[in-house]
Amino acid sequence: MDEQENEIFNEGLVEIKVPKFEKVSSSAPVFYNPKMEFNRDISILALQTFQEEVDREINICDVFGGSGIRAIRYKKEISDVGNVAVNDISSLAIEQSLENSIANDVEIDIYQHEANILLRENRGIFDVLDIDPFGTTSYFVDSVGYSLKKDSLLCITATDTSALCGTYKEPCIRKYNAKPYKSEYCHENGIRILAGFVALTIAKYKKYIEDIKLSHSSEHYMRLYIKINKGSANTDESLANNIGYISHCKKCLYRSSIKVLANSIPENCPICGEKLINAGPLWIGYLQNADFINKMIQKIDEYNPDSHNNRLDENNNDISNNPNKKHVNTEKKVLKLLNTCLEEADAPITFYDIHLICRNLKISAPKLVDVMNMMKEEGFIATKTHFNPIGIKSDIDIVRLKEIVRYLSKNI
Numbered sequence: 001m002d003e004q005e006n007e008i009f010n011e012g013l014v015e016i017k018v019p020k021f022e023k024v025s026s027s028a029p030v031f032y033n034p035k036m037e038f039n040r041d042i043s044i045l046a047l048q049t050f051q052e053e054v055d056r057e058i059n060i061c062d063v064f065g066g067s068g069i070r071a072i073r074y075k076k077e078i079s080d081v082g083n084v085a086v087n088d089i090s091s092l093a094i095e096q097s098l099e100n101s102i103a104n105d106v107e108i109d110i111y112q113h114e115a116n117i118l119l120r121e122n123r124g125i126f127d128v129l130d131i132d133p134f135g136t137t138s139y140f141v142d143s144v145g146y147s148l149k150k151d152s153l154l155c156i157t158a159t160d161t162s163a164l165c166g167t168y169k170e171p172c173i174r175k176y177n178a179k180p181y182k183s184e185y186c187h188e189n190g191i192r193i194l195a196g197f198v199a200l201t202i203a204k205y206k207k208y209i210e211d212i213k214l215s216h217s218s219e220h221y222m223r224l225y226i227k228i229n230k231g232s233a234n235t236d237e238s239l240a241n242n243i244g245y246i247s248h249c250k251k252c253l254y255r256s257s258i259k260v261l262a263n264s265i266p267e268n269c270p271i272c273g274e275k276l277i278n279a280g281p282l283w284i285g286y287l288q289n290a291d292f293i294n295k296m297i298q299k300i301d302e303y304n305p306d307s308h309n310n311r312l313d314e315n316n317n318d319i320s321n322n323p324n325k326k327h328v329n330t331e332k333k334v335l336k337l338l339n340t341c342l343e344e345a346d347a348p349i350t351f352y353d354i355h356l357i358c359r360n361l362k363i364s365a366p367k368l369v370d371v372m373n374m375m376k377e378e379g380f381i382a383t384k385t386h387f388n389p390i391g392i393k394s395d396i397d398i399v400r401l402k403e404i405v406r407y408l409s410k411n412i
């Protein structure tokens with residue numbers, strides 16, 4: 001490959017080369033998106049935290065490798081990693097992964113297979129599967145279910161957010177076998193549809209979602225870190241407790257969740273009588289694990305101990321240019337996301353948009369902070385959510401929330 005046709009990027013401890021591209025797109029010769037450094041930084045922290053939790057050497061596979069950046073960073077920046085494999089269907093991507101791994105002095109296993117074939121041929125081998133395809137991830141989840149071993153971590157990305165969020169309903173039904181709904185909390189719904197689809201698909205292999213460690217909707221994609229385990233009784237129990245529907249009234253903004261396997265789905269709004277819209281089946285369990293996220297936040301201090309000072313080691317030597325020092329470059333953005341996910345970890349399903357409620361009531365909007373304070377004074381949960389900067393997650397019902405908003409609006 002001609003040297004002049006390449007571009008060089010630095011991330012974490014790694015420097016990679018990719019053929020020059022005009023814009024980030026699936027038609028670039030080898031896919032690399034510099035903006036996803038943030039996502040890869042989060043992955044490094046999540047995988048290291050997972051490794052420490054399971055307390056064994058972990059084998060990792062990046063099933064959609066592109067330039068090899070993820071696999072090379074996993075091998076170089078995570079401790080106690082065994083084999084790291086990178087796979088891609090494209091021969092150019094494979095060549096580039098090989099070249100980049102040699103240049104970064106790491107040994108990774110390199111495969112060129114269609115993802116489903118790789119997953120089927122390598123059952124029960126990897127402790128971590130990273131699924132980062134273009135667009136929908138739905139084509140691969142069955143093979144993921146077949147391939148996953150017990151006590152493993154599934155990291156899964158979807159970029160077909162318009163389907164998952166319900167901009168287009170039919171593609172979501174086709175790909176994820178679930179009905180979406182384009183509400184103010186449609187991104188949360190989308191993540192829940194994806195998680196529900198994973199849970200229902202892997203269940204046939206007696207595998208289940210033990211825990212969603214972290215999930216986020218950022219920019220154009222959704223990403224989940226899911227602890228997987230195995231066993232028929234636990235699979236049955238997990239589906240019974242966590243799969244359901246979210247019922248929404250577009251007239252009065254009432255919403256509730258219902259476990260699908262235990263109940264029938266309500267038809268009408270208990271407040272105003274309007275016909276309810278039911279989204280799902282989807283995951284109605286927790287989307288974040290506070291303990292895991294806390295550990296990830298603490299880990300940033302290990303990766304960036306000097307980030308609030310000059311980069312000095314314990315003997316006060318300047319180590320700013322120390323190439324072996326692990327570093328999360330997108331620290332600020334990562335911390336902002338993790339802290340908000342931590343805050344919302346134990347909050348109930350969906351969230352309220354105060355502006356939408358005020359439009360519904362035809363009144364002007366009071367300050368968000370005043371609404372949240374009053375909710376808390378009355379003993380309700382009121383937390384922010386990463387899904388929407390003006391969203392409030394709460395256990396308050398819509399009727400009482402409207403009363404609070406009306407009261408505060410009168411006193412603006």
Ligand SMILES: C[S@@+](CC[C@H](N)C(=O)[O-])C[C@H]1O[C@@H](n2cnc3c(N)ncnc32)[C@H](O)[C@@H]1O
Pocket residue numbers: 030031032033036040062063064065066067068069070087088089090093113114115116132133134
């Ligand atoms: C979004 S990119 C992966 C980016 C990479 N994980 C990163 O962090 O930079 C998707 C990659 O999947 C590859 N790909 C597309 N369809 C595939 C398939 N069916 N099986 C295996 N690889 C595939 C593409 O060649 C592309 O390199």
Ligand SMILES: [Zn+2]
Pocket residue numbers: 249250251252253254269270271272273274
């Ligand atoms: Zn209603």
